[in-house]
Amino acid sequence: MKLPIYMDYHATTPVDPRVVDAMLPYFTQHFGNPASRNHSFGWEAEEAVETARKQVADLIGANAKEIIFTSGATEANNLAIKGAAEMYREKGNHIITCVTEHKAVIDTCKKLEKQGARVTYLPVHKDGRISLDELQAAITDKTILITIMAANNEIGVLQPIAEIGAMAKAKGILFHTDGVQAVGKVPFDVTQNKVDLVSLSAHKFYGPKGVGALYVRRRNPRVLLAEQISGGGHERGMRSGTLNVPGIVGLGAAAALAKAEMATESARLGAMRDRLNKKLHQNLDEIYINGSMEHRLPHNLNISFAYVEGESLLMGINDVAVSSGSACTSASLEPSYVLKALGAGDDLAHSSIRFGLGRWTTDDEVDYVVEKLTSVVRRLREMSPLYEMVKEGVDLSKMQWVTH
Amino acid sequence: MAYSDKVIDHYENPRNVGSLAKDDANVGTGLVGAPECGDVMKLQVKVNPETGVIDDAKFKTFGCGSAIASSSLATEWLKGKTVDQALAIKNTDIVAELALPPVKIHCSVLAEDAIKAAIADYKKKQDEKTGAVQPSAQPTA
Numbered sequence: 001m002k003l004p005i006y007m008d009y010h011a012t013t014p015v016d017p018r019v020v021d022a023m024l025p026y027f028t029q030h031f032g033n034p035a036s037r038n039h040s041f042g043w044e045a046e047e048a049v050e051t052a053r054k055q056v057a058d059l060i061g062a063n064a065k066e067i068i069f070t071s072g073a074t075e076a077n078n079l080a081i082k083g084a085a086e087m088y089r090e091k092g093n094h095i096i097t098c099v100t101e102h103k104a105v106i107d108t109c110k111k112l113e114k115q116g117a118r119v120t121y122l123p124v125h126k127d128g129r130i131s132l133d134e135l136q137a138a139i140t141d142k143t144i145l146i147t148i149m150a151a152n153n154e155i156g157v158l159q160p161i162a163e164i165g166a167m168a169k170a171k172g173i174l175f176h177t178d179g180v181q182a183v184g185k186v187p188f189d190v191t192q193n194k195v196d197l198v199s200l201s202a203h204k205f206y207g208p209k210g211v212g213a214l215y216v217r218r219r220n221p222r223v224l225l226a227e228q229i230s231g232g233g234h235e236r237g238m239r240s241g242t243l244n245v246p247g248i249v250g251l252g253a254a255a256a257l258a259k260a261e262m263a264t265e266s267a268r269l270g271a272m273r274d275r276l277n278k279k280l281h282q283n284l285d286e287i288y289i290n291g292s293m294e295h296r297l298p299h300n301l302n303i304s305f306a307y308v309e310g311e312s313l314l315m316g317i318n319d320v321a322v323s324s325g326s327a328c329t330s331a332s333l334e335p336s337y338v339l340k341a342l343g344a345g346d347d348l349a350h351s352s353i354r355f356g357l358g359r360w361t362t363d364d365e366v367d368y369v370v371e372k373l374t375s376v377v378r379r380l381r382e383m384s385p386l387y388e389m390v391k392e393g394v395d396l397s398k399m400q401w402v403t404h
Numbered sequence: 405m406a407y408s409d410k411v412i413d414h415y416e417n418p419r420n421v422g423s424l425a426k427d428d429a430n431v432g433t434g435l436v437g438a439p440e441c442g443d444v445m446k447l448q449v450k451v452n453p454e455t456g457v458i459d460d461a462k463f464k465t466f467g468c469g470s471a472i473a474s475s476s477l478a479t480e481w482l483k484g485k486t487v488d489q490a491l492a493i494k495n496t497d498i499v500a501e502l503a504l505p506p507v508k509i510h511c512s513v514l515a516e517d518a519i520k521a522a523i524a525d526y527k528k529k530q531d532e533k534t535g536a537v538q539p540s541a542q543p544t545a
Contacts, residue, residue: 309442309466311468311469312415312467312468315407315415326442328468347439383465384466385445385466386439396439401440402438402521
């Protein structure tokens with residue numbers, strides 16, 4: 001077993017060597033610009049891009065013409081939300097999203113609010129999912145867009161996408177989903193889910209960084225978006241800029257691999273994740289899973305280790321790469337807003353660890369992480385005044401804390 | 405973020421982890437911070453009432469590596485100091501010794517607060533013992 005162990009596959013994934021092999025010729029040999037229509041260099045590049053477009057479309061049950069290549073999912077989210085708000089301004093100005101969305105969605109919505117849009121941020125329940133009744137109640141005749149993520153990046157919780165899609169469709173409202181964590185990991189079909197716009201990113205499923213795509217429905221309804229990057233009119237006029245051919249080839253190759261291997265891979269990772277969860281629960285008391293276990297990505301686990309602070313926990317397992325919802329590990333010095341939204345209390349957000357398993361995770365690595373974490377949690381609890389107080393029978397929630 | 409060698413050393417080999425008898429009149433206990441803020445420090449001193457010198461100091465901390473290191477260092481510094489010398493310890497001394505980055509300065513502030521709270525608790529107990537201040541709950545004859 002090689003150290004350090006990478007168990008942070010929600011942050012990013014290594015590029016699959018098969019994907020790298022597919023990409024390499026497009027840096028030096030087939031370096032043409034697909035927009036060059038009058039020579040073979042351009043034709044080769046265009047053919048490669050169109051193959052990739054088909055591969056991405058196949059992964060989500062779409063038509064190749066419905067795929068718009070972008071620099072990644074942040075750009076795709078921006079294009080979907082800003083592009084729809086601008087295009088359908090006359091129809092309405094109300095957008096519905098939820099509080100646990102990625103910042104690429106939330107901050108885009110906040111920007112639109114400053115420009116006069118109205119945005120409803122639906123709460124989530126303890127399991128991390130929105131309520132369909134609350135969604136229904138939030139819809140007005142001015143609602144033009146619902147944007148709810150398929151799977152959450154911290155807790156891996158899957159939202160009821162098909163139900164939301166059906167509701168949006170019935171009301172004639174566009175439905176966008178940030179599919180970054182779900183696409184390529186769990187089955188996702190644009191027709192079944194009745195979704196109009198889907199953002200995805202290559203580097204989350206073993207493709208390269210800096211490339212992603214937005215699915216834009218062409219039929220029932222034909223969705224139009226106002227361009228956010230102006231220029232040569234590439235990508236059906238929705239996203240100008242010379243195409244990142246090697247990146248797009250990599251995205252396509254990664255999509256094809258994900259489609260071919262999804263069933264076996266998700267079963268393998270699900271079993272390994274359950275092993276991790278079971279062993280941690282066998283070894284330690286007072287550990288809490290954040291979010292629904294039932295509606296969850298198979299490779300995700302997010303656990304709070306009560307009475308132990310997340311950053312100190314990460315320090316103790318410094319040969320294992322995972323992440324924490326602790327304030328100390330975030331740039332904002334605020335604990336995870338996703339975990340806070342679950343209503344479990346800030347103290348549990350500070351104590352949380354996110355595990356993301358992936359293509360190269362092994363049982364040995366899982367066992368190593370369990371052993372290491374167990375000993376570090378025990379050691380830090382011996383050092384924790386909170387653990388001591390609880391063992392003495394003090395109710396921490398009734399304490400008067402001297403905040404600073 | 406990279407930690408300084410001293411922070412790592414205190415995290416891996418914390419000095420004086422533990423608890424002193426909090427009901428002992430010569431023991432002062434400071435408990436500062438809050439779980440929802442992500443750090444809580446308990447710092448205790450045991451003072452020789454004859455000499456005013458801190459004989460022993462212990463801590464327990466819920467917090468990041470820098471918070472653990474700040475309190476561990478504080479207990480190290482407290483031992484052998486008089487109560488007045490202890491009160492002169494400033495958070496900036498801890499920042500300098502541990503090479504804490506700006507985002508971790510609050511850990512040192514918390515450690516200074518914990519020292520002050522522990523000594524205040526000790527002084528309060530001593531005053532009660534010598535009768536300088538009558539505990540309000542005590543019935544009068």
